[in-house]
Amino acid sequence: MELSPREREKSVQELQILYGEKRDAIQTRLNEFKQVLNRNDDDVFAELCFCLLTPQSSAKTCWAAVSRLKERSLLLKGEASEIQPQLNDVRFGDSKARYIVEARATFSKDGKLFLKSHLSSFANLFELREWMVENVRGLGYKEASHFLRNVGLGEEFAILDRHILRNLKRLDVISEVPVSITKKRYLEIEEKLRGFSREIRIPLADLDLLFWSRETGWIFK
Structure with a gap:
């Protein structure tokens, strides 16, 4: 079911608040990834x-x-x-x-x-x-x-696992969670997520870990 503009705005605000709470931990983790190639x-x-x-x-x-x-x-x-x-x-x-x-x-x-x-x-x-x-x-x-x-090289890439896809559906970024994803569909959803990231001003790599932590309760790999 598609969200109303007010519902979507509320969902985005909740996400931004959560990011404010987890930003430091997320960025610490991303900085650790950047050290792997060393x-x-x-x-x-x-x-x-x-x-x-x-x-x-x-x-x-x-x-x-x-x-x-x-x-x-x-x-x-x-x-x-x-x-x-x-x-x-x-x-x-x-x-x-x-x-x-x-x-x-x-x-x-x-x-x-x-x-x-x-x-x-x-x-x-x-x-x-x-x-x-x-x-x-x-x-x-x-x-x-x-x-x-x-390994610190994927800040522009989306990791479209089930956790991320469920969140994208919840936020009306995609209309449904696909059962399987072709290359074409993967790149289309990735571009939608990239646009959503710009819209809400949360970097793509941060957004991935934010979604993942919201689903699992922790920030891992």
Whole structure:
């Protein structure tokens, strides 16, 4: 049901008030993301693996799985058959274990990761996202945007997960929550969210974490 102008104004005001309460925590988190590329390739690759695991699984569960893989030295050296048992609480663990191994091969040469240098080779971040979607199996636009945001490169991208889409529907930014999203539809909704962000004067990256925290009660990844 479409909101009346008064109802929409009230909803936007409530969102702006909530942002005022959470702005410092959100911006602290975003600044932490911007520091990730100052760390080593192993840490950046861990962020990529986290985003490969997230489809239809909770962020908390996925980061716990990545942490287990790191502790057991499987993230950088494990075969899919060794990784999969550590993903028992992640949906589609068999496929995602293979995605991790394939991604590691994509960004490795002579046994060393070069993910950071690959990311820095793109002057245009939209072209980088396209490359990631086309060349990293398991990454769609949501996951690629999520990864780039988590390494400080995705401030202009929307991470259109179910939390965000529900909020966009609630605010009449979109008329319905799509069951599935094509590339065309993803980019259309992303542009609508970008426009809404400008309208209410909350930066896009901040708005994503604000919606996420409103749905989950916390600010995470």
